[in-house]
Amino acid sequence: MTADSLERLVPCYIKSFDAYIPSKPDPELKQFFGCSTLYRLNNNENPLGPPPAAQEIIKQFAPYRAAVYPSGDSYYLREKLAEKFQLHSDQILVGNGANEVITFVIKAFCEAGDNIVTADKTFAVYEWVAIFSGYEARLVPLKDFYFDEDGMLTQIDARTKILFICNPNNPTGTYWNREKLCHFLDQVDGRQIVVVDEAYCEFVEKEDFPDGISLIDRYPNLIVFRTFSKMYGLAGLRIGYLAGSLDVVNIIRRACVVYSVNTLAQEAALLALDDPEHIARTNRLVKEEKAYLHRELTRLGLSFVMNEGNFVMVKLPISDTFAYRKLMSRGVMVRTMTGFRYPNYIRITIAPHEAMEALIQGLEAIL
Numbered sequence: 001m002t003a004d005s006l007e008r009l010v011p012c013y014i015k016s017f018d019a020y021i022p023s024k025p026d027p028e029l030k031q032f033f034g035c036s037t038l039y040r041l042n043n044n045e046n047p048l049g050p051p052p053a054a055q056e057i058i059k060q061f062a063p064y065r066a067a068v069y070p071s072g073d074s075y076y077l078r079e080k081l082a083e084k085f086q087l088h089s090d091q092i093l094v095g096n097g098a099n100e101v102i103t104f105v106i107k108a109f110c111e112a113g114d115n116i117v118t119a120d121k122t123f124a125v126y127e128w129v130a131i132f133s134g135y136e137a138r139l140v141p142l143k144d145f146y147f148d149e150d151g152m153l154t155q156i157d158a159r160t161k162i163l164f165i166c167n168p169n170n171p172t173g174t175y176w177n178r179e180k181l182c183h184f185l186d187q188v189d190g191r192q193i194v195v196v197d198e199a200y201c202e203f204v205e206k207e208d209f210p211d212g213i214s215l216i217d218r219y220p221n222l223i224v225f226r227t228f229s230k231m232y233g234l235a236g237l238r239i240g241y242l243a244g245s246l247d248v249v250n251i252i253r254r255a256c257v258v259y260s261v262n263t264l265a266q267e268a269a270l271l272a273l274d275d276p277e278h279i280a281r282t283n284r285l286v287k288e289e290k291a292y293l294h295r296e297l298t299r300l301g302l303s304f305v306m307n308e309g310n311f312v313m314v315k316l317p318i319s320d321t322f323a324y325r326k327l328m329s330r331g332v333m334v335r336t337m338t339g340f341r342y343p344n345y346i347r348i349t350i351a352p353h354e355a356m357e358a359l360i361q362g363l364e365a366i367l
């Protein structure tokens with residue numbers, strides 16, 4: 001193939017888009033940075049792993065079953081979720097992680113010339129999928145680390161199809177309470193699709209935090225995302241879902257790839273839902289270690305953004321990529337945030353005490 005024909009074949013929005021480069025596997029990183037252990041504090045995973053019942057079913061998975069296709073629409077999991085949330089099972093679509101359901105929604109509603117609206121400093125996949133699919137992403141600056149309701153509403157035009165809210169927001173941990181979310185939905189008044197991404201909702205214990213799924217009846221243009229990757233400890237199996245009104249979900253179903261969710265993920269997710277004690281255990285750990293980090297970061301004179309969720313952002317007086325390399329050589333992996341429009345911030349996943357100690361010792365040594 002000549003360079004000319006490649007040039008001709010590629011749409012301009014793909015030409016100007018840079019691929020996201022994920023981090024290398026742990027053994028490669030350990031060898032490169034010369035560390036023998038590695039605390040992964042970069043992806044907001046649950047350090048306690050999946051709930052025990054989910055671990056058990058993974059252990060018992062009969063290898064021959066790998067030859068058989070999974071349920072194409074996660075039948076039993078949808079039944080279970082429908083019962084849990086008092087919905088019809090057809091109001092739920094399961095995907096290969098919440099990441100995949102983002103693509104379902106954008107594909108179902110956007111065409112050439114359309115746009116989506118979200119924040120500038122939030123989970124970047126909404127923006128990325130829109131852009132590499134050829135749609136405009138309108139990014140509204142956060143206001144004091146919060147999604148800006150008025151800013152988002154003023155960005156809406158005749159070609160706006162979807163508004164994405166991350167609640168609580170990754171990476172700032174801020175959230176809209178029930179009143180604020182309902183006010184926003186009242187203003188949109190059913191003219192656009194509103195997605196509320198609740199990837200971290202199980203970590204929020206505040207009374208006024210809204211359960212988006214309970215609002216679907218009242219707001220048929222509302223779609224809620226949830227994932228098994230964070231609280232439920234199943235990130236490696238890739239499973240997440242969306243819930244919405246029947247009419248809206250029936251449209252999205254047309255843009256959805258069946259068989260993308262594997263058998264083991266479906267079965268582990270089903271069992272993970274039944275373990276409130278695992279959630280309580282995880283939240284106790286998160287609370288204790290946040291208190292420890294609060295004390296230690298304050299002692300080090302660092303400013304930080306610590307709100308809901310199992311993560312904290314820390315502002316460094318030095319380059320975040322330099323800090324990343326230094327921390328990696330001590331076996332601590334954090335997320336650099338310059339690429340996410342937070343220059344020289346790092347994001348840290350809350351993890352067991354020894355990991356948090358290693359992080360603080362590392363920061364102390366670098367600064």
Ligand SMILES: *Cc1c(COP(=O)(O)O)cnc(C)c1O
Pocket residue numbers: 044096097098099100123166170197199226227228229230235238239240
């Ligand atoms: C991690 C995360 C997701 C994606 O989760 P997967 O189910 O692993 O694809 C979605 N939204 C937010 C805000 C996240 O932090």
